[in-house]
Amino acid sequence: MNAIKNIIYNxxxxxxLIEKKQISGLTFRENIKLKIHLIGCSxxxxxxxxxxxxxRMVKQLFHSNQHSNAKLDDHFKKELQEQIEEKLKKE
Amino acid sequence: MHMSSDSNTTGTLPGANTINPHQWVEMYADYLYTYALTRLNDEEQARDLVQETFLAALERIDKFEGKSSERTWLTAILKHKIIDIYRKKSSGFAKRTDIADAEQEQADFFDHDNGHWNAPYRPHLFGMEEKDPMANKEFISILQRCMQKLPSLWLAVFTMKHMEDESTDIICSELKVTPSNFWVIIHRAKINLRACLQKNWF
Known part of the structure; x- marks a missing residue:
């Protein structure tokens, strides 16, 4: 009885379990527990x-184009490529 | 440096992807910058990381196997640098105080005896559940602000899981959390994030 009470109210x-279900999935037992709980808990x-x-939002946020207009400024890029060329020469 | 996965390299294979550092900046700088900016939300830090990535790549150019594209290779280097930043941010003194604050904040969410939601903290529908939330700029910006308010270790775990789809084992070893602590963090981060959305959306 106590076990059932724990499931219903906890x-x-x-x-x-809701978090676990989305990431790794649940064991059979956990799944039953969650189902019973959700039936009674709006x-x-x-x-x-x-x-x-x-x-879903977080995934989309990071795979979307929210920063797609972000560009490094040309001056920084020019210096960066020069730095790379410099390093290449040394090798 | 955290590139241990590259250690068993065999040299460039014929016909594989080639590498040309003379074009790196032109071809990949903006892409890498965007990649870093999305994950760190800090322009200066993102810029520094792009630079560090190219320089680190030059150091290990002989390790490029040609199995992946140049871009994938550079991105992997950048990703390790981002994880390093997560790790640094989430260790040390700051870690303990910001987690303590966040834990305090949600201490009353559930009844201490039976684990039931306490009335003031019960989830209410946002009214967004059936719509495309990505179409609502305000909702997105609240979510982003709420994420930035998470303790840095929680944000690191949460981001690596949901953004990178990183395996739980890797997250635990990179951020030095135990598997059971991983679940506690995932759980608390979500509860906190959801409550923050509810508080700021209505």
Missing amino acids: CKEATL VCRVFQQQSILIN
């Missing part, structure tokens, strides 16, 4: 939805 554990269902949303 949102702290459920939210950890708050953690919202958490799960938002957790997935955040992960």
